[in-house]
Amino acid sequence: MNRRDALGGLLPLLGAGAVPEAAASSSQAVSGRRLKLIVAGGHPDDPESTAGGTMARYADLGHDVVALYLTRGEAGIAGRSESEAAGIRTAEAQAACRILGARPRFVGQVDGRTEITGARYDEMRALLEEEAPDLVLTHWPLDTHRDHRACSLLVHDAWLRLKRRFALYYNEAMTGVQTHGFRPTHYVDITTVVDRKKAACEAHRSQDPPSFWSLHAEMQRFRGREARTTEAEAFAAVDSLSLP
Numbered sequence: 001m002n003r004r005d006a007l008g009g010l011l012p013l014l015g016a017g018a019v020p021e022a023a024a025s026s027s028q029a030v031s032g033r034r035l036k037l038i039v040a041g042g043h044p045d046d047p048e049s050t051a052g053g054t055m056a057r058y059a060d061l062g063h064d065v066v067a068l069y070l071t072r073g074e075a076g077i078a079g080r081s082e083s084e085a086a087g088i089r090t091a092e093a094q095a096a097c098r099i100l101g102a103r104p105r106f107v108g109q110v111d112g113r114t115e116i117t118g119a120r121y122d123e124m125r126a127l128l129e130e131e132a133p134d135l136v137l138t139h140w141p142l143d144t145h146r147d148h149r150a151c152s153l154l155v156h157d158a159w160l161r162l163k164r165r166f167a168l169y170y171n172e173a174m175t176g177v178q179t180h181g182f183r184p185t186h187y188v189d190i191t192t193v194v195d196r197k198k199a200a201c202e203a204h205r206s207q208d209p210p211s212f213w214s215l216h217a218e219m220q221r222f223r224g225r226e227a228r229t230t231e232a233e234a235f236a237a238v239d240s241l242s243l244p
Helices: 046-060 082-100 118-131 146-161 191-202 209-226
Strands: 036-041 064-071 103-109 135-139 167-171 186-189 232-237
Touching: 036 046, 036 118, 036 146, 046 064, 046 082, 046 135, 046 186, 046 191, 046 209, 046 232, 064 082, 064 146, 082 103, 082 191, 103 118, 118 146, 135 146, 146 167, 186 209, 191 209, 209 232
Parallel strands: 036 064, 036 135, 064 103, 135 167
Antiparallel strands: 167 232, 186 232
């Protein structure tokens, strides 16, 4: 499987410095097969901010897109109880998914108290086995946020236990702030859907979107220059980082 085929040959996924191809105009680009993309994040707004453009592009081509949230953001709103914050952030995630054409799913862990245990490994494996994705995107395992790292490790373990039956890629939260040591192997041109991605991030009103969107906008333009387009999201293929 080469870089242009790694995500089903659907979008312009390129190595650093490559010239972007034209995006596929229909799901016929992958022989008419409907794909399933899962973007797994630690909290509501993580899938949207790390890969919202890619989610929108897959959804627009008729593919099944799932935003998988490890938690409901229980610790994410100052002055609110965990249950209140979870309710607010769940509704925000649902609104963001409607914008992107995605389906939300919640794992059920708690923001700030995520666990990496045998039971939690089994939980994630069972969930991904049930969903049967073609492609999963998740956090870079060296992110500074422990919930991001927990999500990454749980997904990676499921990928191994399920015998690598889906393609697995790491994404970046905020390089230089939360994501360190990230080296992309693939890019997706999100120039045509960047406004949708921004709107999905803005749906998370409790998280003060202007405070984080400006950082993502700068990062997207930087990755766009690397991929020789205007704005792009970057990913690292786990197979390229893993031992045989």
